[in-house]
Amino acid sequence: SPWAQEPKRHDLLKPTSKRPFNAEPPISLLGEHFYTPNEYFYVRNHLPVPTIKPDEYELELEVESGAGQLSRTLNLDEIKKLPKHTVTAAIMCGGNRRSEMTRIKPVKGLSWGAGAVGNAKWSGARLCDVLRAQGVKPDERLHVIFEGADLDPTAHPYGASIPLSKALDPRGDVVLAYEMNEQPLSRDHGYPIRVIVPGTVGARNVKWLTRIVVTDHESDSHWQQNDYKGFSPSTDWDTVDFSKAQAIQAMPVTSAICTPIPEERVKVDKGYITVRGYAWSGGGRRIERVDLTTDGGKSWHVAQLEQENVPDGRHYGWSLWTARLPVSDEQQKQPDLEIWAKAVDSAYNVQPEAFEHIWNLRGVLANAYHKVKVRLI
Ligand code: MTE
Ligand code: MO
Numbered sequence: 001s002p003w004a005q006e007p008k009r010h011d012l013l014k015p016t017s018k019r020p021f022n023a024e025p026p027i028s029l030l031g032e033h034f035y036t037p038n039e040y041f042y043v044r045n046h047l048p049v050p051t052i053k054p055d056e057y058e059l060e061l062e063v064e065s066g067a068g069q070l071s072r073t074l075n076l077d078e079i080k081k082l083p084k085h086t087v088t089a090a091i092m093c094g095g096n097r098r099s100e101m102t103r104i105k106p107v108k109g110l111s112w113g114a115g116a117v118g119n120a121k122w123s124g125a126r127l128c129d130v131l132r133a134q135g136v137k138p139d140e141r142l143h144v145i146f147e148g149a150d151l152d153p154t155a156h157p158y159g160a161s162i163p164l165s166k167a168l169d170p171r172g173d174v175v176l177a178y179e180m181n182e183q184p185l186s187r188d189h190g191y192p193i194r195v196i197v198p199g200t201v202g203a204r205n206v207k208w209l210t211r212i213v214v215t216d217h218e219s220d221s222h223w224q225q226n227d228y229k230g231f232s233p234s235t236d237w238d239t240v241d242f243s244k245a246q247a248i249q250a251m252p253v254t255s256a257i258c259t260p261i262p263e264e265r266v267k268v269d270k271g272y273i274t275v276r277g278y279a280w281s282g283g284g285r286r287i288e289r290v291d292l293t294t295d296g297g298k299s300w301h302v303a304q305l306e307q308e309n310v311p312d313g314r315h316y317g318w319s320l321w322t323a324r325l326p327v328s329d330e331q332q333k334q335p336d337l338e339i340w341a342k343a344v345d346s347a348y349n350v351q352p353e354a355f356e357h358i359w360n361l362r363g364v365l366a367n368a369y370h371k372v373k374v375r376l377i
Contacts, residue, residue, distance in 0.1 A: 144212060145211075280317075
């Protein structure tokens with residue numbers, strides 16, 4: 001069975017599917033650590049986990065250009081000998097928070113909560129160094145295709161691609177990572193090498209990386225062509241044309257309340273409650289602000305941010321936030337209180353208010369305000 005060699009997983013990871021293994025941690029735990037502990041970093045696998053022996057590992061690199069084809073391989077030692085670069089980056093699945101969008105109208109896809117995201121320090125060789133050493137020059141028309149060692153039943157690998165301009169940009173911080181939070185990558189997260197494409201949807205961060213191709217077209221894989229794309233709320237399965245939409249790359253701004261959790265009984269402390277969560281935007285855009293309301297938007301309170309001190313445009317890690325929200329006597333007489341969070345990124349992009357107008361049939365890009373109803377005690 002292709003599933004005979006699946007790794008052991010932490011009890012805190014609650015599976016939304018077991019084969020392939022997909023799981024997220026409880027959201028209340030996520031908000032507690034700026035760097036998500038590796039043991040309960042969400043796992044999103046489309047296929048069985050491959051077993052790769054480090055001394056047998058080879059990364060193929062192919063460059064198709066006007067001048068012809070260049071091809072070489074790199075082993076693990078060669079990759080580790082290249083200058084080591086570390087970047088803090090959150091990885092978020094394109095389907096994060098899908099379960100909230102589903103409540104409007106059903107969508108096809110795993111029913112993720114707000115925990116299909118994690119923030120880590122990734123270390124490895126810079127892809128721009130590897131490509132430049134092979135003589136690759138900037139060209140806006142080209143793409144970089146990544147393939148994994150995980151194979152579907154027809155022996156096709158998991159695959160995805162990104163524009164060459166992102167791969168070659170030193171500020172793009174794309175790394176061939178062998179460490180996650182200073183530990184060797186675990187099997188579930190791509191041992192021995194995965195590509196980290198900061199600011200870009202999780203699906204392009206290919207694990208168990210075995211092949212890189214620089215070429216004039218995107219990956220023709222299912223996951224690049226017929227999945228992870230956004231559509232109008234009025235597009236349904238009879239009318240959808242996947243060739244007409246762009247594959248998701250940079251992710252939109254989003255946030256989530258990590259504590260309290262929905263239906264939690266919350267004690268009001270001297271007229272205040274404390275709310276914590278995360279916020280993140282794709283494309284290296286720093287989180288500028290997180291606003292909270294408990295009265296449906298009549299009054300807003302600005303949260304305190306915890307974030308890395310790195311320049312905007314290259315701010316790939318998430319921000320954690322905390323807010324103390326006043327609860328009026330009037331509100332304390334009601335049993336329920338609804339908290340809303342919305343984040344604003346450095347381009348002043350802001351989350352949409354409701355899921356109705358961003359609903360799409362695959363349930364991706366689910367970034368409306370996060371709304372959590374709690375009970376006051
Ligand atoms: N890479 C390979 N080879 N196979 C996969 O199934 N899943 C992708 C991406 N890379 C996937 C992959 C998706 S959709 C996501 S969201 C991230 O990996 C999840 O990364 P993680 O499991 O390390 O959290
Ligand atoms: Mo994903």
